Amino acid sequence: MKIRRKLLLSYLLIVALFVAAGATITYNTMKMTELQNTAKTQLEINDNAYAYQQGLDQIQFGTLMYASDNTTEGQQIIVASADIMTPAQTYLLSALSSNPALLAEFNQALSLDQNEINSAISQVYSLYIGNENSSQKYVDIWSQLSTLMSAVTQADAKLADVRSTTLANVESANTAAQNYSNMSLIVAVVFLALISAVSVVLAVVMGSRITNPLKKLADIAHKVSTGDLNQRYYLKQKIDIKTGDEIDELVDAFRRMVNAFRMTEAMSNETEAPKEPK
């Protein structure tokens, strides 16, 4: 293998390690972003469920005020609660569409609101503005208020379930994101150590595989340059190198050159032709 190809492969190995580390960390970062979005959505669901709870509490409070002769303030509070509950309801129906369990919980709270709570409020209105002015009227109003409070308590409980589930989901997403974060840190440290170790090993191995034959060749070249043409010793003992690259070619060329020196010297020393072997 040629030296350039060896160096290129070494470089590509290090680049591959960098790419692997980068891909792993990028994947973890994407997962963390995904989990962050999940946590954000769950928190928004939680906020809207809380807003809906507050709206129900306001309705209950407004109805109580209405029934306590503070009709104007009571109506204002009940109307204001709709400003909170309507957008919260719209958001929750949309956001929970992908979570049937939570949607069912919210639908139960919604059903209580739209049936029992609204019915109780209507009844309180009717009874309050009715002409009858007897103690029975207040007994009936109190009965409807009890129904209202019971329904609000039940709806609150359903919404609390939704909220606790979303908080658990947020906690779970945070834990998973933390795990991915820790994994990214570990991957970064491990790959950094691995890349450093591989770089050092490659530098030492490649460096020695290139420089050691050259050192030997330089040593032999120095001896040849001083007139020592004992090529048999040098070529067999010292330049016995097979690297499969340009250094091999250099050694071959050098071997031929030493052989040529040696042969030229032998021919010039030869006084007569060698005899035919028997």
Place this chain on the structure above:
Amino acid sequence: MTVEQDFLAVLAEDLGPAAKTFLFRQCRNHLNKEPSMLQKSDIDDLTKWCQIGVQSALGAQVAENVRKGLLALKQKP
């Protein structure tokens, strides 16, 4: 390629620039002919003299390599 060129190509593998002088010398001293006059029938004889010459200067291993390379020329069309 001529027989001379074939011989030079094989010898140059081990002898480098000394191949031409060596071949000329072996042809003149042992076959009494110029390298350019070499025929396929000379291969065996010249191989033997080349092996002897190389062995005396460069050792048996190189000489054996040269011998094998030169004898392979006989198979060449």
